[in-house]
Each structure stands twice: as structure tokens, then as C-alpha cells.
Amino acid sequence: MKIKNSRKKAKKILSVVLIICWVCLIGYTGIYVYNNFLQPKKNQQQIPGGSTLTHQVDETEVTEEKKNSYKVPNPLFPRFLSIPNLKISNARVVQLGLIKNTNQLDSPISIHDAGWYMKSALPGNSKGALLIDGHNGGPTKGGIFENLGNLSKGSDIIVERGDGQKITYEVKDVREMTVDEINDENNKFGMSTMLDSFEPSKEGLNIITCVGDWDYSKNTFNKRVMLRAVRKS
Numbered sequence: 001m002k003i004k005n006s007r008k009k010a011k012k013i014l015s016v017v018l019i020i021c022w023v024c025l026i027g028y029t030g031i032y033v034y035n036n037f038l039q040p041k042k043n044q045q046q047i048p049g050g051s052t053l054t055h056q057v058d059e060t061e062v063t064e065e066k067k068n069s070y071k072v073p074n075p076l077f078p079r080f081l082s083i084p085n086l087k088i089s090n091a092r093v094v095q096l097g098l099i100k101n102t103n104q105l106d107s108p109i110s111i112h113d114a115g116w117y118m119k120s121a122l123p124g125n126s127k128g129a130l131l132i133d134g135h136n137g138g139p140t141k142g143g144i145f146e147n148l149g150n151l152s153k154g155s156d157i158i159v160e161r162g163d164g165q166k167i168t169y170e171v172k173d174v175r176e177m178t179v180d181e182i183n184d185e186n187n188k189f190g191m192s193t194m195l196d197s198f199e200p201s202k203e204g205l206n207i208i209t210c211v212g213d214w215d216y217s218k219n220t221f222n223k224r225v226m227l228r229a230v231r232k233s
Helices: 001-036 063-070
Strands: 078-083 088-096 114-117 129-133 156-161 166-179 202-214 220-231
Touching: 063 088, 078 129, 088 166, 156 202
Parallel strands: 088 114, 129 202
Antiparallel strands: 078 088, 078 156, 114 129, 156 166, 166 220, 202 220
């Protein structure tokens, strides 16, 4: 009797252990599925159409206090950008490079900031052109260059350097093109010439922003506005 009771007791214990293990396995599987497939991804913003940006953008308005306290690491770097006809006044200009492992120009985190490509010309340098980019908008708000394509020829663009010097540029050309068109090396208005001045004898300022429809296959908008200006004063 003692041997039989011991065997029955052992079977009951084994059954309980197996049930506990099974419950734990189900719980772990549920947590794994939620964390990896169901939980909303952090640090990503939804854009119209339901896709996601490859990096986080900030739609928070930039206060005058933040603008006034903004500094650049070099007095010759562009600090502020103003376009009176678009009601852009002293937008911060941040320094940008290329996205890691690509040849694509990076963009500012804030949709209200402009970005200066650090390997392009300095304002007041008199050679080549500054290259500036920025967002046309975020998931719910318009960005700094939302209306860039509407800027007319002859409009002024003012760049203020870190040392306070202001340089005015006059818009000479504004056009909208597809991504394929701007990447065509034979297109004199494409990306291959965006580090060159529109008028070689004058210092240039070139601006690019995304527009059009979202291309899910390329994870970007399908068109760009390309603006070219030259130094006025």
C-alpha cells in the first residue's frame, strides 16, 4: 500500500509540474507576441497613409526663448534662416551630415528647423553654395518648408551666421521634380549640382524639401522641391 500511494503521489506532483510549465509557456509566448508584433513601436511617428518614418520627428513649436538661446559651434556657421514671403522668421539652422551607410542627406528632428549640410559652402564664403534642407511637415502639422514650392523668383532669403552677420539671397529658380529626376546625373537641376551656385560668379544658396505622395517601396515621398538662390547683399 505504501508503494502504491507513493507512486500515485508522484504522478500527481508530476502532473501539477507539467501544468505549471504549460501555463508559463503560454504566458511567455503571449508576452513575446505582444512585445514583438502587437505593441506599438516607440520613437516612430505615423505619417498620412499609415507608414512610418525612419526616424523620429518633433512637431513641438520652437519658442522665441529657445530661438534666442540657440548657439552654433562656429561663428561662421549659419544660425538662423528667414524667408519673409513665407513668414519664416529666424528658424534655427542645425548642422547635418549624411545618413550612416547611405549617400542620403539627413534631415532635422524638428519639423520647424532647417538643416545645413556641413560639407557644403559657408555663408559669406563666395564659392559654391550652401545646401539647406528641412521637412514639409510631420504627421499632424506643416513643417518649415511646407510652402517652399510657392515661393516666387526674386524673393529674399536671409541667413544669419553665428557672429550675427546677415546675408541676403535672391531666389532664381524653383521647381518640383520626381526622385528619379533629381537623381539623374544628366539633370543640371538635380542633386548632382546642388553644391554648385546657380550663378557661378556669385555665392549660392540651395534648398531641398520632400513633397508629393508617400512611396511605400522606398519609404520616402516621391517628389522634391528644389530651390536655388544667389547672394544679393
